[in-house]
Each structure stands twice: as structure tokens, then as C-alpha cells.
Amino acid sequence: MDILETAQSALTAILANRMRSFLTILGIVIGVTSVILLISLVSGLKTYITSQIEGLGSNLLIVIPGRIGGARSPGGIQANRLVYSDAVNLRNNLSDEAQVSAAIQRNVTLKFGNKTDKGAAVFGVEANYWKIITIKLTEGRFFRQSEQQSSKKMAVIGPTVKINLFGEGKALGQTIDVAGQKYTVIGILGPRGAVFGIDFDNSIYIPFQTAQRQFGIDRLNTIYISAGSADNVKDVQNKAISLLQKRLSEDEFTVQTQEQTLSIISQVTGVLTAALGGIAAISLIVGGIGIMNIMLVSVTERTREIGLRKAVGAKSKDIRNQFLIEAVVLSGLGGIIGIILGIGISLIIGRFFTTTVPLWSVALSFGFSMLVGVIFGVAPAIRAAKLDPIEALRHE
Amino acid sequence: MKQSLLVKLSRINKIYHTGEIALQALKDISLEVRKGEFVAIIGASGSGKSTLMNIIGLLDHPTSGKYELDGQDSSHLKEDTLAQIRNKKIGFVFQSFNLLPRTTAMDNVAIPLIYAGLSRSERMDRAKQALEQVGLDDKLASHPNQLSGGQQQRVAIARALVNNPGIILADEPTGNLDTKSGSEIMRIFERFHKLGKTIIMITHEDDIAKHAKRVIRMKDGQIWTS
Numbered sequence: 001m002d003i004l005e006t007a008q009s010a011l012t013a014i015l016a017n018r019m020r021s022f023l024t025i026l027g028i029v030i031g032v033t034s035v036i037l038l039i040s041l042v043s044g045l046k047t048y049i050t051s052q053i054e055g056l057g058s059n060l061l062i063v064i065p066g067r068i069g070g071a072r073s074p075g076g077i078q079a080n081r082l083v084y085s086d087a088v089n090l091r092n093n094l095s096d097e098a099q100v101s102a103a104i105q106r107n108v109t110l111k112f113g114n115k116t117d118k119g120a121a122v123f124g125v126e127a128n129y130w131k132i133i134t135i136k137l138t139e140g141r142f143f144r145q146s147e148q149q150s151s152k153k154m155a156v157i158g159p160t161v162k163i164n165l166f167g168e169g170k171a172l173g174q175t176i177d178v179a180g181q182k183y184t185v186i187g188i189l190g191p192r193g194a195v196f197g198i199d200f201d202n203s204i205y206i207p208f209q210t211a212q213r214q215f216g217i218d219r220l221n222t223i224y225i226s227a228g229s230a231d232n233v234k235d236v237q238n239k240a241i242s243l244l245q246k247r248l249s250e251d252e253f254t255v256q257t258q259e260q261t262l263s264i265i266s267q268v269t270g271v272l273t274a275a276l277g278g279i280a281a282i283s284l285i286v287g288g289i290g291i292m293n294i295m296l297v298s299v300t301e302r303t304r305e306i307g308l309r310k311a312v313g314a315k316s317k318d319i320r321n322q323f324l325i326e327a328v329v330l331s332g333l334g335g336i337i338g339i340i341l342g343i344g345i346s347l348i349i350g351r352f353f354t355t356t357v358p359l360w361s362v363a364l365s366f367g368f369s370m371l372v373g374v375i376f377g378v379a380p381a382i383r384a385a386k387l388d389p390i391e392a393l394r395h396e
Numbered sequence: 397m398k399q400s401l402l403v404k405l406s407r408i409n410k411i412y413h414t415g416e417i418a419l420q421a422l423k424d425i426s427l428e429v430r431k432g433e434f435v436a437i438i439g440a441s442g443s444g445k446s447t448l449m450n451i452i453g454l455l456d457h458p459t460s461g462k463y464e465l466d467g468q469d470s471s472h473l474k475e476d477t478l479a480q481i482r483n484k485k486i487g488f489v490f491q492s493f494n495l496l497p498r499t500t501a502m503d504n505v506a507i508p509l510i511y512a513g514l515s516r517s518e519r520m521d522r523a524k525q526a527l528e529q530v531g532l533d534d535k536l537a538s539h540p541n542q543l544s545g546g547q548q549q550r551v552a553i554a555r556a557l558v559n560n561p562g563i564i565l566a567d568e569p570t571g572n573l574d575t576k577s578g579s580e581i582m583r584i585f586e587r588f589h590k591l592g593k594t595i596i597m598i599t600h601e602d603d604i605a606k607h608a609k610r611v612i613r614m615k616d617g618q619i620w621t622s
Contacts, residue, residue: 005516016498308494312555313483313511315476385402390455393494 003325010326014333024294025334027287028369034280035365036357039273040346046269046356052192053261053352056133058230060258063090063223067251068264080219080254084212086244087126087223093243098236101129104211105221110190110204111177112165115348120161121203122178124211124225132226140172140187146209155185160202178204181214188270209355225255250321277361280367287334288372295327295380306384307392318384327377328370335369401467402562402594403429403452408461410447421447423617424460431562432591435596436608439444443618445598446567447501452596453486453565454478466562483511487556492567494550495540495555500534501527505555512559526554530584553584557593564588566597570604582607 065080065352087102094100107123127145143154154174162171175182178183183206192200211216227236240255301304306319339362346355410422421444429435432568439445450456451463454470463470466485470478482488487508495504500582505523514522527533530550540548549569556564585595586607598606605611613620 013498213451304494305496309511310479311453311482311488312508313479313559315479315511317476334516350537390450393490 006325007329010329027290028331028334029338031284032285032335032365033342036342039361040355040357042273048354058387059227061225061328063073063255068254082220099128099131099226101126101224102220106215108179115165117164118274123205124208126208132224136190137187138190151210155181155183155188156205158189158201158203159191292376299380299384303392303395306387310389316385320381323381323384324377328373331369331373335366399431402431404464406462408458411459434609436605437598437612438605439614443614449598454482474500485562486559487564489569491571495554500537501551506560525618526558530554538553545573563594
């Protein structure tokens, strides 16, 4: 009898005992479902973040205080020494194609009439920020360079802020309260979404100098640079590093390209995938113990069958294979049900969040569930194969 | 006409050790069975007849002595080789039938052929023929629990015959049956005996033993008359 036929008769035996078989494979089903689901969520998250970041343009570079990815990373907290003159230095000395905008950020409470928006992010940026970062406006306009330099109190608001403060009402031209000072709304942004719980739409953009004056900060959170074209990115990065090194030490700043940002995201999601997948895999192992348990019961129940098979000519390996294949068919069945459930649930969640089910996660979890069947099926199968036919035939 | 020797036991001893106590189940048994014979081994429980049966059936090893089956000395053969010989040369019929539940008569009969390496279609053909020989061609797809005791034992006989073995070993084949079904089974054995099959049957009933052409009486692990 070949493997396929043995598997077929194993399946018949499994279906004859539907309830018991179902409970046995439940652990494997849950394990495979959660592996597929968690991986689909993380890789969906990765796809989403990647598209968000790529949406900002591939020729974007950012300068941030501190050092990322070096030997001393994460290297504790260092005082931020990045200031506006560094941004000016870059603007004056990088090629003409390059655009540079300094940025500072604060979280404040916004008010309009009796409505408030707590925890909104206020970004102080320069007028050419809009040439570097591509965000579409749904209404109004951005502020101009002259307005930025003369510290006008103007604000471009994100869609969440618009809804929180104005609802369906008119926002453009209204005056809002930003941490105690009055700003005129001149533009409303299109939606950008949220990543890692940060809602980019719950933010407002005000002129850099205005923000600096109001909040009394001179340290920058970020300097945004557009290299002009993708080919220039590497040159601009090197030039920016050497320019900044004239005043700052190597570990006081990082100039990061989009490509590097993406590779960090990729690392983070990789770790996340491994951690979540690993936790889910534990339930596969628990499922394996369930299979081992039921196979041991099955060997005891079918002792006479084993005795008879041996008496009429089954070799030890025939008996061993029969029970091993039964265990693998059980766990494989659990794997298939788990895959169907996992993909199904991930499709349902996919209506609300981005989820993608990579083929490798399906192959991995199915392979792992089969492996669990082999590992936990071996001991009962060997026990069955070792039975003495006379003893086994006498078994009641 | 003298038929060739099928079973030859020479000075077989079997001793069971349970802890400190040694029990001699068989004492110096010598026995020959020729092709085509119908032999009954009769004895009370504990007489050693089952042990003898297990040794003839290659399910158990003698402690000492020599057993030749069909001219082949079986003393030094490995388990898997013994399994192969059982498959080809011996057909077992048990007191308690030992049919697999939730399995059709056909599939039950075909089990020995699985281990003979036959394809499924060949197995089904031969299982069907074997069931026809015991008059159960209308019960091919029945499960054991849908059959009477006599019918179940006939399925078991079909299973014993299906791979065309040299010997049929029957261990109390009528022990679980009423008289009517029992004599039905004996008629089947007699018919196969006439067709030239070698049958060795264990029983404790004289009524059953009398169907055989030769009766061997056992007591305390020894043969008394043969």
C-alpha cells in the first residue's frame, strides 16, 4: 500500500471519529491561523508604511539629531545640538537643485470655540517644505516664504483637526487657538493616514519662525532635504554629512535616505514578524502534544488491529508508517483548515487595515504543522510498531 | 501416495519466565504434518496447545528445538522475515475473528494482500473471490457489526485463504459460535480439506475435533496420542 493510499485510509479513520479528530487538531488550527494572521498584519503594516514613505518621494533625505545604526546605537540620549544655522548652512552650500527645510515639532491642544483637539502635532516648517514633501491640499493654500520669514500666524491643518474643531462646518479663514495664540486657517490637507498609532492627519503646519518664537525652541527635530533627483541622493547625503561635520561630531546627527529608512522599517517588521510568529508557533507545539496524546490513545485502542496486521504479514515499518502517516494527515488537515481560516480572517480584517498574506507564510505554517505531526507522531508510531503480535492479539 | 512434509517440529521446548518462576509450556514436542492433512490439536486450557499454535504460526520462538516450515529452518530468522513468511504461507483463523470494525468485509479480507504488495484492484479482485468461496458474495460491503457470528468467522476464513497459504491455522474457530454456525464453519473446513488445503485446528471440544482426519491430544505441554 503506497503512502497516498495509507493517507486515504488514515483520512477515513479520522473522519469516522469526527468530534475527537476535530478537538485534536484544534491546537494546530489555532496555531496556523494565528501565524498566518499575525504575519499578514505585520506584512500589511510594512506594505502600508513603505507606500507611505515611498509616497514622500525617493529623493528625500532627513537629518535627525543623534546617531542611528552605528556601533554606539542606540547609545543613550545625547543632547540635541541640531539648530537652524545648520539648515541654513545646508541650504547655502548644497547644489541648487536641493531643497532644505528645518522642522520643529510640539504636541499641543487646539481650540475653536468650545471644541478642543488634544494632542495634535504642531509642525513648524519652512515654506519650501511643500516642495520636499508631497501632500495634497483639499482647500486653500500653503504659506509663502515671505509669510514664513515674517512670522505670520497662519496654519495649514490636517483633516482630523478639521473634523475635531469644525466638523462639517467651514474652516478656511477661521481663527483657531494654538496653545494660547491665535492662528488663521489658510489651508486644509488631504488625508495621509496613521502609522504605528501616529495619526499624521491630526497635525497642523505653521511657519517655522512663528513656531520657534511661540514655543521658544532653537533645537530642530528634523531637517528635510530633497535631492532634486534620485541620482543625486548619494552625493547630497555625502555633502550634507561633510557640511554638518564641520560643526557637529559624528554621533550628534544622522543623514538618512529613504532607502535607509525603508531598510530600518524592514528590520523592525522582520523582528516583529519573528516575535509574533514565534509566539503563534508555540500553539502549534501545544497542538502537537494534543496529536501525540490522541495517537497514543489510538495505538492502545487498536492494539488488536496491530496484532492482527502483524500476524498476517505487516512488518514493523508498515505499522510505524501507518500511524506516522495518520498523525501527519491529522496535523496536515489542521494546517489546511488553519490556512483557510487565517486567509479568511485576514481578508475580513483587510477591509479595515492593510493585510497581505505572503505565500511563504502559508508554506511555512503548513510545513511546520506537518513537521509537528511527524515529530509528535513518531513516539506513538514506534510504540505501535514494537508491539508483540501475540500480546497484541490477546489484548482486550 | 505420500505427500511432502509441511510442518516438522523436532524436540521443541518452550519455557516462560515470570520473575523467579519458570513455566514449561511445551516439553519435547516432535510433530510432523504433511501437505493436505486436516489435523486437530485437542487439549484442556493450559495444555500448551495455544503455545504450540503460536510456534507453528511463527508468532513465537521455541526456547529450544528445531522447527522447519516447508523445509525451511525458522530458528534464526528476523521478525520482518517471519512476517513475510506468515504472509505467504500461513492463514490465521482466530476464536474472536479479529475483524477490523468500521471496515467492509472486502477490505478486511484484503488486509494480508496489502503486505503482499498487491495493487488495490488486484486486492479487491482476490478478496471478492475469497468471499465467494465462503459463500458471502452478497456481503462484500457489509461491516462486521452487520454480520452474524458465523458470517464474521467466514469473512475471517476468507481472509486466511486470500493469499493462498500452504497452511490454515485455526485457533478455536468455533469457540465463539453456536452449534449451528460452528458446524457450518466445520463444513467449510472439510470442503477446503477436500480441495487439498492443509488445516491445523486447535480446539477443546471432541465434537469439533472429530471433523479432522487426525487428532493430536495434548496435556501438560506434551503430546499424548497422535
